[in-house]
Amino acid sequence: MNSPQREDTLLSNYTVSSARMEFDKFIVPTVTVFILLLLFFFMLFPLWMILKLSFFKGGELALANFTLDNFKQYFTTAYTLRSLWHSLYISGVTTAIVTVLVFFFAYALTRTTIAGKTFFRNIIMMPLVAPSIVQALALIYLFGRNGLITSHFFQIDWNIYGATGIIVSEVLYCLPHAFVILFTTLSAVDIRLDEAAESLGASPFKVFTRITLPSAKYGIISAAALTFNLTITDFGNPVVIGGNYSVLATEIYAQVTNLYRFDLGATISIILLVPSLGAFMLNYYISRKSFSMISGAARPFIPPTRKLKKILYSTFCYLIAFSIILIFATVIIGSFVKVWPYDWSLTLEHYKFPSIGGYSAIWTSLWISLIVGVVGSFITLVAAYAMETRRPYFKQVMYFFSVMPAAIPGLVMGLGYILAFNKPCYWFYGTPWIVVINIVICNFTLGILSSVSNLKNIDSSIEEASISLGGDTLSTFFKIIFPLSRVAFIQNFTYFFMRSMTTISAVIFLVSATVHLAAIEIIMLDNDGWTASANAMCTCIIVIVFVMIGILHLVNKWAGQTPAKEVPSQ
Amino acid sequence: MKKFSPFFILIAVAFLFPAQPVFSKDTVVIYTSLENEEFVEYIKQAKVELPDLDIQAIRLSTGELGARMLAEKNNPQADCVWGWAVTNMEEFVPRKMIKPYKPEGWDKIPAHFKDPNGYWTAIDLYAAAFVINTKVVEKKNLPTPKGWKDLLNPAYKDMLIMPNPASSGTGFLQVASLLEMLDGDYKTKPVEDNKAWDFLKELDKNMGQYIKSGSKPAKLTAAGEYAVGCSFAFVYSSLKKKGFPVAMVLPEEGAGFELEANALLEGARHEAAAKKFLDWALSKSAMEGYSKFKLGVTYPGMKGPADMPSLDSIKLAPMDFPWQSKNRAKILEVWSNLFLH
Numbered sequence: 011m012n013s014p015q016r017e018d019t020l021l022s023n024y025t026v027s028s029a030r031m032e033f034d035k036f037i038v039p040t041v042t043v044f045i046l047l048l049l050f051f052f053m054l055f056p057l058w059m060i061l062k063l064s065f066f067k068g069g070e071l072a073l074a075n076f077t078l079d080n081f082k083q084y085f086t087t088a089y090t091l092r093s094l095w096h097s098l099y100i101s102g103v104t105t106a107i108v109t110v111l112v113f114f115f116a117y118a119l120t121r122t123t124i125a126g127k128t129f130f131r132n133i134i135m136m137p138l139v140a141p142s143i144v145q146a147l148a149l150i151y152l153f154g155r156n157g158l159i160t161s162h163f164f165q166i167d168w169n170i171y172g173a174t175g176i177i178v179s180e181v182l183y184c185l186p187h188a189f190v191i192l193f194t195t196l197s198a199v200d201i202r203l204d205e206a207a208e209s210l211g212a213s214p215f216k217v218f219t220r221i222t223l224p225s226a227k228y229g230i231i232s233a234a235a236l237t238f239n240l241t242i243t244d245f246g247n248p249v250v251i252g253g254n255y256s257v258l259a260t261e262i263y264a265q266v267t268n269l270y271r272f273d274l275g276a277t278i279s280i281i282l283l284v285p286s287l288g289a290f291m292l293n294y295y296i297s298r299k300s301f302s303m304i305s306g307a308a309r310p311f312i313p314p315t316r317k318l319k320k321i322l323y324s325t326f327c328y329l330i331a332f333s334i335i336l337i338f339a340t341v342i343i344g345s346f347v348k349v350w351p352y353d354w355s356l357t358l359e360h361y362k363f364p365s366i367g368g369y370s371a372i373w374t375s376l377w378i379s380l381i382v383g384v385v386g387s388f389i390t391l392v393a394a395y396a397m398e399t400r401r402p403y404f405k406q407v408m409y410f411f412s413v414m415p416a417a418i419p420g421l422v423m424g425l426g427y428i429l430a431f432n433k434p435c436y437w438f439y440g441t442p443w444i445v446v447i448n449i450v451i452c453n454f455t456l457g458i459l460s461s462v463s464n465l466k467n468i469d470s471s472i473e474e475a476s477i478s479l480g481g482d483t484l485s486t487f488f489k490i491i492f493p494l495s496r497v498a499f500i501q502n503f504t505y506f507f508m509r510s511m512t513t514i515s516a517v518i519f520l521v522s523a524t525v526h527l528a529a530i531e532i533i534m535l536d537n538d539g540w541t542a543s544a545n546a547m548c549t550c551i552i553v554i555v556f557v558m559i560g561i562l563h564l565v566n567k568w569a570g571q572t573p574a575k576e577v578p579s580q
Numbered sequence: 581m582k583k584f585s586p587f588f589i590l591i592a593v594a595f596l597f598p599a600q601p602v603f604s605k606d607t608v609v610i611y612t613s614l615e616n617e618e619f620v621e622y623i624k625q626a627k628v629e630l631p632d633l634d635i636q637a638i639r640l641s642t643g644e645l646g647a648r649m650l651a652e653k654n655n656p657q658a659d660c661v662w663g664w665a666v667t668n669m670e671e672f673v674p675r676k677m678i679k680p681y682k683p684e685g686w687d688k689i690p691a692h693f694k695d696p697n698g699y700w701t702a703i704d705l706y707a708a709a710f711v712i713n714t715k716v717v718e719k720k721n722l723p724t725p726k727g728w729k730d731l732l733n734p735a736y737k738d739m740l741i742m743p744n745p746a747s748s749g750t751g752f753l754q755v756a757s758l759l760e761m762l763d764g765d766y767k768t769k770p771v772e773d774n775k776a777w778d779f780l781k782e783l784d785k786n787m788g789q790y791i792k793s794g795s796k797p798a799k800l801t802a803a804g805e806y807a808v809g810c811s812f813a814f815v816y817s818s819l820k821k822k823g824f825p826v827a828m829v830l831p832e833e834g835a836g837f838e839l840e841a842n843a844l845l846e847g848a849r850h851e852a853a854a855k856k857f858l859d860w861a862l863s864k865s866a867m868e869g870y871s872k873f874k875l876g877v878t879y880p881g882m883k884g885p886a887d888m889p890s891l892d893s894i895k896l897a898p899m900d901f902p903w904q905s906k907n908r909a910k911i912l913e914v915w916s917n918l919f920l921h
Contacts, residue, residue, distance in 0.1 A: 088917065089917060156804040161804075253789050253791075266647050267646075267647040268744075268746035268912065269909065269912060269916075272650075364617050365616045365639065366619065366620060366639055428651050433654060433655050521638070522657055523610065523611065523637050523638040523658060524609070526638070534616075534639070537792055538616055538617075538799075539796040539799025539800060540616075540799075
């Protein structure tokens with residue numbers, strides 16, 4: 011280490027030109043300002059346009075133009091007001107069902123000794139790889155008016171269109187999201203408490219209600235809030251299976267596209283923002299609390315579960331896994347059979363997409379998603395790094411705006427983008443770039459959260475060492491932080507890629523004659539009654555996402571191998 | 581750093597994808613509401629016959645397309661519309677969003693199929709029709725309807741489906757034709773007092789669903805979900821060809837119809853290319869393409885598809901396009917208030 015040669019290199023590193031030192035000082039502030047500007051321009055500005063259009067006549071900001079007419083019209087027209095009650099009802103019921111189901115599912119995976127835990131954990135994450143429309147498509151094939159189960163198996167007239175259909179599809183769609191939270195909570199809460207209570211003679215029921223439930227309460231509330239938010243903002247499932255049952259998201263779309271009422275669309279957007287923002291704030295508040303609880307937890311071994319309990323929990327988990335697999339199997343099989351459910355001969359007919367988008371839409375979606383993956387994971391990592399090296403005040407401001415996108419429904423953001431950027435001066439309007447920006451911003455929150463938690467795991471002494479050895483901010487970032495974050499980077503890339511392939515609501519207003527997207531094609535095909543081709547398009551997306559996850563898994567393994575030793579464990 | 585090279589390859593690849601070869605062709609951006617099925621065929625033909633044009637197109641429902649154009653009023657993204665309902669087109673003329681253009685062959689088109697100032701030129705006519713699933717009708721022992729009034733029969737309860745007039749042009753022409761046929765004074769009285777609303781309220785009792793698109797009622801009926809789908813004529817013939825157990829009935833009261841027209845958009849970025857395309861879209865060979873699908877095309881003397889009744893044998897409803905266009909918003913408001921729940 012002390013060889014003269016080494017010292018020479020150190021010295022030469024110390025004699026950086028003063029200009030470069032000056033330059034270095036400005037890097038972090040510049041990046042901070044850049045990220046903040048990005049969020050202001052692409053998140054707050056579109057929201058501001060929506061706010062303006064709903065409260066001011068013609069969207070012209072002037073005291074004389076201020077009006078509550080739009081809100082008055084919304085609340086006094088029976089059929090528009092209904093969408094609010096429908097949304098609250100659907101979201102409420104879905105939240106209750108999902109929270110209960112997922113709690114016991116996560117409990118089975120963390121507190122019992124049932125077999126096949128890895129299988130269950132992988133299966134429940136599956137809904138993430140498909141657009142939030144796959145559930146509705148499958149349910150119609152199974153329980154529709156001409157469904158396999160309802161009409162052909164049981165030969166009954168009952169069908170799933172309407173509220174029931176939306177609730178069932180939303181439940182199946184929200185499972186993985188709620189599961190991540192509850193699984194983390196339940197595996198972090200100290201299991202020794204339960205044991206202590208049991209050995210002191212408490213009945214299993216008492217242990218469950220007095221110890222297990224209360225210790226997981228933050229996780230439960232947080233999962234419920236997230237489910238509520240996802241359900242109330244979802245567009246894909248209600249539009250397919252809702253029939254005449256309108257919810258807020260579909261009502262926004264209907265007002266804008268059917269009646270050309272952009273102002274009422276904006277007004278309903280504001281009304282939708284209230285509950286979704288509320289649920290988000292609750293989640294935000296709770297998760298900060300619960301994370302502080304998790305950190306010090308211990309995980310001793312799980313005592314063998316009694317036989318009856320084991321059988322019950324296994325059956326329950328298999329039921330849930332079966333429902334998810336059934337959904338995917340139905341859509342995939344449905345894309346290959348000639349006429350569901352009459353003619354089961356196999357065909358590739360439905361893969362000749364009867365639309366102008368077709369395979370070019372899949373291609374466009376693929377490369378847009380690759381760009382979104384790279385840009386999204388890189389920007390969130392840079393933003394997280396800048397945030398971690400900022401003074402507390404800036405950090406708070408930046409953190410708040412960075413996590414805010416999760417609270418904004420995709421459809422609202424999309425409408426805001428039309429209102430804000432549809433001017434000749436914004437060259438990117440009508441190009442794929444507006445789609446890229448929109449998707450990156452809409453999914454900023456999770457990218458930031460995982461980048462921040464990853465940076466916290468990197469020992470700060472490494473960074474200090476780099477700086478004291480004369481590395482400037484840029485080289486520290488690229489030579490130390492970036493390589494050490496590669497696993498998180500790949501995870502974020504996967505997340506952004508998946509979201510970009512499957513999102514519907516955010517981009518439905520942004521597709522154009524030159525930009526066709528696969529997820530939107532599904533809606534359009536289904537709309538025209540090409541349900542089998544819609545299933546085929548869904549299958550294509552699912553396959554692409556799975557292939558990508560496979561590739562990244564390999565890359566992750568390979569990239570994570572050797573340097574794992576370098577990562578200091580905390 | 582070496583270990584990181586896969587990322588840089590990935591980044592490079594991601595950014596290379598959009599760099600598609602630069603075409604020396606003239607771009608033209610087209611908006612259309614023609615059905616996907618026919619439209620894909622027309623586009624194939626257009627690409628062959630107009631080799632020097634790079635045709636970019638998006639297909640949206642009648643309502644979605646209007647909203648899109650309104651949103652882009654100050655920054656038009658499209659150059660022309662192709663096959664869009666005249667009722668909606670008329671609404672956009674006073675908004676100064678359409679530029680008059682008389683394509684080649686404009687003189688040949690009969691006067692009632694075009695705007696005298698050249699704002700729009702119709703290419704075809706499509707008519708409302710009931711598509712009936714013969715298997716379902718047989719199984720449930722239902723009578724075959726002849727016209728709208730037969731659909732009030734309680735036996736059809738929840739067995740009917742029709743498009744939502746707010747999102748579908750087909751749905752709108754069905755409702756508009758009823759408003760005009762069932763109330764002789766429709767012109768003089770306010771829309772909400774029209775006698776046809778009482779009829780529609782009765783019909784609503786049997787209606788299983790109001791659905792977003794105009795072709796879906798026929799397709800869902802063909803798939804066996806409903807007995808009678810209120811849809812339009814050509815979707816029937818394509819379903820029949822595919823082997824579905826379907827029959828078509830044109831309402832005996834008179835079939836509502838709509839003209840589909842082309843127009844040049846104000847602010848078109850590729851005006852020359854758009855004009856070239858519009859000329860083609862009115863040419864004899866393009867019209868021959870339309871006539872394989874549509875009940876009637878506007879080219880004089882050209883017959884519709886062989887498996888459809890000829891236009892002169894059909895009783896058409898007396899459609900009053902200027903009135904429809906002027907009252908479209910009001911009609912949809914009244915309809916939405918009555919039937920959306």
